[in-house]
Amino acid sequence: xxxxxxxxxxxxxxxxxxxxxxxxxxxxxxxxxxxxxxxxxxxxxxxxxxxxxxxxxxxxxxxxxxxxxxxxxxxxxxxxxxxxxxxxxxxxxxxxxxxxxxxxxxxxxxxxxxxxxxxxxxxxxxxxxxxxxxxxxxxxxxxxxxxxxxxxxxxxxxxxxxxxxxxxxxxxxxxxxxxxxxxxxxxxxxxxxxxxxxxxxxxxxxxxxxxxxxxxxxxxxxxxxxxxxxxxxxxxxxxxxxxxxxxxxxxxxxxxxxxxxxxxxxxxxxxxxxxxxxxxxxxxxxxxxxxxxxxxxxxxxxxxxxxxxxxxxxxxxxxxxxxxxxxxxxxxxxxxxxxxxxxxxxxxxxxxxxxxxxxxxxxxxxxxxxxxxxxxxxxxxxxxxxxxxxxxxxxxxxxxxxxxxxxxxxxxxxxxxxxxxxxxxxxxxxxxxxxxxxxxxxxxxxxxxxxxxxxxxxxxxxxxxxxxxxxxxxxxxxxxxxxxxxxxxxxxxxxxxxxxxxxxxxxxxxxxxxxxxxxxxxxxxxxxxxxxxxxxxxxxxxxxxxxxxxxxxxxxxxxxxxxxxxxxxxxxxxxxxxxxxxxxxxxxxxxxxxxxxxxxxxxxxxxxxxxxxxxxxxxxxxxxxxxxxxxxxxxxxxxxxxxxxxxxxxxxxxxxxxxxxxxxxxxxxxxxxxxxxxxxxxxxxxxxxxxxxxxxxxxxxxxxxxxxxxxxxxxxxxxxxxxxxxxxxxxxxxxxxxxxxxxxxxxxxxxxxxxxxxxxxxxxxxxxxxxxxxxxxxxxxxxxxxxxxxxxxxxxxxxxxxxxxxxxxxxxxxxxxxxxxxxxxxxxxxxxxxxxxxxxxxxxxxxxxxxxxxxxxxxxxxxxxxxxxxxxxxxxxxxxxxxxxxxxxxxxxxxxxx
RNA sequence: GGGCGGUUAGCUCAGUUGGUAGAGCGCCACGUUUACACCGUGGAUGUCGGGAGUUCGAGCCUCUCACCGCCCACCA
Numbered sequence: 025x026x027x028x029x030x031x032x033x034x035x036x037x038x039x040x041x042x043x044x045x046x047x048x049x050x051x052x053x054x055x056x057x058x059x060x061x062x063x064x065x066x067x068x069x070x071x072x073x074x075x076x077x078x079x080x081x082x083x084x085x086x087x088x089x090x091x092x093x094x095x096x097x098x099x100x101x102x103x104x105x106x107x108x109x110x111x112x113x114x115x116x117x118x119x120x121x122x123x124x125x126x127x128x129x130x131x132x133x134x135x136x137x138x139x140x141x142x143x144x145x146x147x148x149x150x151x152x153x154x155x156x157x158x159x160x161x162x163x164x165x166x167x168x169x170x171x172x173x174x175x176x177x178x179x180x181x182x183x184x185x186x187x188x189x190x191x192x193x194x195x196x197x198x199x200x201x202x203x204x205x206x207x208x209x210x211x212x213x214x215x216x217x218x219x220x221x222x223x224x225x226x227x228x229x230x231x232x233x234x235x236x237x238x239x240x241x242x243x244x245x246x247x248x249x250x251x252x253x254x255x256x257x258x259x260x261x262x263x264x265x266x267x268x269x270x271x272x273x274x275x276x277x278x279x280x281x282x283x284x285x286x287x288x289x290x291x292x293x294x295x296x297x298x299x300x301x302x303x304x305x306x307x308x309x310x311x312x313x314x315x316x317x318x319x320x321x322x323x324x325x326x327x328x329x330x331x332x333x334x335x336x337x338x339x340x341x342x343x344x345x346x347x348x349x350x351x352x353x354x355x356x357x358x359x360x361x362x363x364x365x366x367x368x369x370x371x372x373x374x375x376x377x378x379x380x381x382x383x384x385x386x387x388x389x390x391x392x393x394x395x396x397x398x399x400x401x402x403x404x405x406x407x408x409x410x411x412x413x414x415x416x417x418x419x420x421x422x423x424x425x426x427x428x429x430x431x432x433x434x435x436x437x438x439x440x441x442x443x444x445x446x447x448x449x450x451x452x453x454x455x456x457x458x459x460x461x462x463x464x465x466x467x468x469x470x471x472x473x474x475x476x477x478x479x480x481x482x483x484x485x486x487x488x489x490x491x492x493x494x495x496x497x498x499x500x501x502x503x504x505x506x507x508x509x510x511x512x513x514x515x516x517x518x519x520x521x522x523x524x525x526x527x528x529x530x531x532x533x534x535x536x537x538x539x540x541x542x543x544x545x546x547x548x549x550x551x552x553x554x555x556x557x558x559x560x561x562x563x564x565x566x567x568x569x570x571x572x573x574x575x576x577x578x579x580x581x582x583x584x585x586x587x588x589x590x591x592x593x594x595x596x597x598x599x600x601x602x603x604x605x606x607x608x609x610x611x612x613x614x615x616x617x618x619x620x621x622x623x624x625x626x627x628x629x630x631x632x633x634x635x636x637x638x639x640x641x642x643x644x645x646x647x648x649x650x651x652x653x654x655x656x657x658x659x660x661x662x663x664x665x666x667x668x669x670x671x672x673x674x675x676x677x678x679x680x681x682x683x684x685x686x687x688x689x690x691x692x693x694x695x696x697x698x699x700x701x702x703x704x705x706x707x708x709x710x711x712x713x714x715x716x717x718x719x720x721x722x723x724x725x726x727x728x729x730x731x732x733x734x735x736x737x738x739x740x741x742x743x744x745x746x747x748x749x750x751x752x753x754x755x756x757x758x759x760x761x762x763x764x765x766x767x768x769x770x771x772x773x774x775x776x777x778x779x780x781x782x783x784x785x786x787x788x789x790x791x792x793x794x795x796x797x798x799x800x801x802x803x804x805x806x807x808x809x810x811x812x813x814x815x816x817x818x819x820x821x822x823x824x825x826x827x828x829x830x831x832x833x834x835x836x837x838x839x840x841x842x843x844x845x846x847x848x849x850x851x852x853x854x855x856x857x858x859x860x861x862x863x864x865x866x867x868x869x870x871x872x873x874x875x876x877x878x879x880x881x882x883x884x885x886x887x888x889x890x891x892x893x894x895x896x897x898x899x900x901x902x903x904x905x906x907x908x909x910x911x912x913x914x915x916x917x918x919x920x921x922x
Numbered sequence: 923g924g925g926c927g928g929u930u931a932g933c934u935c936a937g938u939u940g941g942u943a944g945a946g947c948g949c950c951a952c953g954u955u956u957a958c959a960c961c962g963u964g965g966a967u968g969u970c971g972g973g974a975g976u977u978c979g980a981g982c983c984u985c986u987c988a989c990c991g992c993c994c995a996c997c998a
Contacts, residue, residue, distance in 0.1 A: 026957095029958090029960080217995080242998055245998095288996090288998090289998085290998080293998065294998060298998045300998095305996085305998085307996045307997075308996095310996085384997090384998095430926075430927085433926075434925080434994085437924095437993095441994090441995095534993095601936095601946090602934090602936095604937095609935095610935085612933085614934075614946075614947050615935090615946065617960080618947065618960090619946090624958070625958065625960080625961085627958080628957045628961085629957065630957080631957045636957085674938095676938095679936085682945075686945090693957085693958085697957075698962095778964095781964065782963095782965090784964085785951080785952070785965075786964075788952085790952085790954085791952065791953055791963075792954050793954085880978075883979090886978035886979070887978080889978045890978055890979075894979090897941080901942075
């Protein structure tokens with residue numbers, strides 16, 4: 025006996041356990057040998073992560089694809105794993121150490137710290153895996169990988185060394201995006217532009233040798249003036265022509281800096297003269313390079329001022345202070361404090377022309393959340409431009425396809441303007457760069473220290489002490505290898521041969537640059553084949569304002585709370601139903617509740633089957649059914665199967681969900697099960713048996729169609745409808761038998777019942793009242809149908825008796841079903857005024873429709889240009905409407921007479 | 923500054939080859955029917971953001987305007 029209601033919380037863990045025990049998620053489970061493969065690699069969640077709604081959506085869609093393909097008999101691998109998340113993890117562990125008042129990492133040293141991170145991972149990392157299981161995701165957990173595990177680390181080293189040897193990885197000294205909070209370099213994609221209200225300060229710099237002459241420059245970052253080494257003006261700017269080549273004495277500092285002519289200076293902007301700080305601004309860096317200006321770094325790694333005295337500073341010039349005083353005032357100050365003070369000092373000397381309000385984009389570190397600092401350091405770079413070339417071609421030539429396709433434009437835009445990828449990070453947690461330095465800083469990149477030593481020996485002709493590069497690699501460096509490193513590369517494993525390339529990548533568009541593009545680059549270079557055929561980009565789940573959900577904003581919806589309240593199936597179905605190929609999803613608990621109700625509806629349909637003893641009949645084929653009703657639902661089931669299948673294959677998850685929902689609720693429950701009741705409760709043994717078998721067959725089909733969306737409840741019900749092995753490993757339904765005539769007949773019946781119900785309700789006929797029905801003008805077919813479905817029609821439309829007559833009854837309510845007129849003599853119940861109003865309203869509607877069609881049909885252009893079938897359709901519709909109008913006219917006349 | 927998306931029923935959103943505007947929730951009325959009140963039956967509600975154009979025909983195509991959002995970008 026099924027419980028009165030479905031208790032997701034009790035069922036879900038049990039079912040998941042059964043799947044795992046049966047090894048249902050193992051690669052190739054349930055597939056015949058040699059079956060076509062289907063592979064998805066999971067976007068690896070951070071080891072520090074906990075499940076948020078984005079994971080829920082992302083993995084629900086993958087699980088739908090995976091379960092669907094597994095049921096189709098393919099050899100499926102859903103490869104799971106986690107990302108070591110360099111910065112995030114290091115931050116978590118450092119925070120924990122601080123809370124426990126333990127000595128910080130610099131005190132205990134690198135080795136001890138890394139050990140601590142590993143033990144943190146063992147204890148509290150990877151909680152997300154269990155959370156993923158709660159949603160029913162069918163990854164092959166036996167193959168779980170971690171970006172820092174031995175195999176993947178080997179892949180990372182091999183990739184680094186090979187790219188280095190090909191010149192595709194190199195070391196360079198240039199400006200990087202520096203995060204002063206985390207004290208590490210970060211890559212371009214980790215920089216977010218944040219609109220910030222600030223000021224534009226206009227400073228006046230004195231010209232050397234021309235007492236009283238000043239040149240105005242503007243800046244949003246006054247403190248950087250301490251590092252100015254030039255002033256640029258446009259070569260065509262008449263105002264400053266005579267100044268080019270002359271010098272400015274930098275206030276506060278006393279540095280002699282050159283005035284250079286450079287196109288970078290825009291005469292239209294500000295004064296047309298611009299200060300140049302090559303060590304702290306990307307543009308200025310370029311200008312400085314062009315004019316060979318010195319690069320003076322005035323900040324330390326925490327972005328505090330470090331000014332060094334220099335014999336070149338000019339002393340005792342107007343507006344200046346002695347450099348020692350400036351150093352005393354500013355050194356050690358945070359950049360923002362220094363900003364204030366520099367302005368104050370310049371104001372004091374009358375060198376501030378004006379201060380304007382100014383809104384501009386300030387680059388911020390994605391992780392650290394503070395303004396990044398362009399900072400002059402030596403870092404490792406990947407030549408992304410070279411690697412991008414084949415990755416662009418793959419998409420251009422359709423070997424990898426983005427869904428929706430519009431994302432290709434974004435991909436191309438970025439890939440074609442790609443910059444060198446800074447991959448070194450000044451952290452301890454991550455893959456340490458396999459580079460060793462000799463006494464003269466000569467670098468040896470090798471797979472191991474031994475190898476590096478051997479190379480050094482060859483180079484120096486003797487053994488020397490080597491020191492290893494302290495830096496680790498960007499986490500995304502190892503993520504970029506994910507589609508092949510997880511399959512065993514660089515070893516030639518059977519899995520690699522079998523499951524690479526993968527079929528689909530399902531991911532949010534927010535990591536298209538971080539991850540998708542880089543996997544394309546690395547996979548093409550090392551595997552020679554695209555890592556995936558389709559890239560499905562789903563929406564981001566946002567809050568009601570369209571903002572990204574984040575902990576700091578406090579606008580997160582916890583998917584696990586929704587699971588607790590409504591069940592995993594309900595949440596999954598909701599996410600699938602909302603996953604239209606758009607850009608964002610705003611999740612509402614109302615929807616989840618609605619789909620929880622859907623699960624309950626399904627449950628109750630199963631209870632219906634149980635109640636009427638509908639058991640699966642071995643080998644039952646609905647094509648052999650003789651009852652029209654059963655032939656009809658089999659037809660509809662075939663159609664629904666086709667719809668759901670095609671929608672999933674086209675990544676139209678919402679359409680697949682909607683088709684399944686409609687079929688289950690609006691066809692099966694609303695009509696089919698209701699229509700079977702008289703049969704199931706009746707005396708006709710043969711019809712009853714066939715219908716029972718059909719109900720059971722239908723429920724089996726429904727449960728199978730819903731399984732990718734709602735795996736738990738469907739697996740729970742499956743054994744009741746003939747499933748012997750787990751539903752997760754059973755066959756996906758095929759569309760098949762369809763009977764148009766049966767479909768037409770039942771659709772007519774459904775229409776007739778609906779019409780009668782509608783009129784009854786509008787005429788305020790009490791539901792309890794049984795009413796006689798008289799039918800006139802019925803064709804042979806209609807008469808036959810009336811006879812066949814007599815019992816059902818009377819039951820569902822609350823009809824006492826059905827009479828067939830030549831004429832419609834007087835003083836009765838008229839309605840029109842096809843060619844026939846149905847009369848309901850409502851006698852005293854009927855309100856003549858109400859009936860007249862009803863008919864008039866209907867008539868009005870019909871008249872309008874006729875007018876609309878006539879407008880088309882009298883239009884010569886329409887007749888000439890519209891396709892014949894459209895014209896025919898309009899003519900048919902008009903004929904029907906006109907017939908209806910005549911009948912209604914007659915009805916109204918009769919009403920007036922009575 | 924460039925690019926992309928959105929604007930459809932009170933709310934949240936569907937609507938792919940241009941051919942009678944849909945769903946869920948909410949709302950109103952009524953509940954005969956032992957699968958289901960997490961339900962059933964019926965009902966109301968839309969100048970499909972504004973304007974122009976293409977077309978026999980536009981929610982859908984083109985242009986334009988308005989507002990909202992996102993991404994990218996070196997303007998001091």
